[in-house]
Amino acid sequence: MTEAILATQGISKSFGALKASDDVSIDLMAGEIHAIIGPNGAGKSTLIKQICGGLKPDTGTVKLLGEDVTDLPTELRARVGLGRTFQISALAMEDTVLQNAVLGALGGQGNPWRFFKPVLKDKDLLDTAMEALERVGLQDHAKTRTAELSHGQRRQLEVAVALTLKPKAFVMDEPMAGLGTEGSKRLTEFLGDLRHQAPILLVEHDMDAVFALADRISVLVYGKVIATGTVEEIRANKDVRDAYLGDEA
């Protein structure tokens, strides 16, 4: 069997009596978009935090490329290949698009003393940053102040920043949030293509985007995965309809 790029095995996390993650095992295979959906409070953010390193599971493991990364801090997970984009933008709005991308690429070099060097003249960093901007179609905006980008372009820049670390897998937390219909459509197309570069674990409330993009969907309810399957399987699953999707599905 092909090995998962990213996987959780039996992850549990309690807050007092509340089980926010209850024995969660999910995997992300090469080339796929695996969406995690579930009602508010189902435990999606808690799960993502454990995968990315912000929260330690009580039990269970997180594996990246077969290596146990459960005890690694967030920055080290990023360096070994976990690319993350956030629900709230981590971009420096007053900096240019290129500066943001260079800062991302700098993070990958892992040497804080480099901050004292003129990084915008470092050819390797600039090349890496420009390559990432080209990949997301922002190369013509390299000198634009980030604050002047549209919402959708900022999302693309976040992906570019993540790309500078050459991720083996992406974890995306609600990338469609705040985008209009047109922006969501464009980002949907972009992510559909990006999955071939690195697979994407996607937490998303926009069901149109999820159904258009996901190769597989896992449904979380009260911290437990109640179903994993293709879009068709999830749409047809009675437990899922009862718990989450309602009649309109």
Ligand SMILES: Nc1ncnc2c1ncn2[C@@H]1O[C@H](COP(=O)(O)OP(=O)(O)OP(=O)(O)O)[C@@H](O)[C@H]1O
């Ligand atoms: N630090 C914490 N301390 C106590 N309870 C927490 C903490 N973090 C999350 N919870 C609880 O754990 C449960 C899962 O929360 P979580 O934010 O993971 O859900 P979610 O699926 O991401 O929700 P949403 O879709 O609303 O973002 C909720 O009942 C929440 O109140």
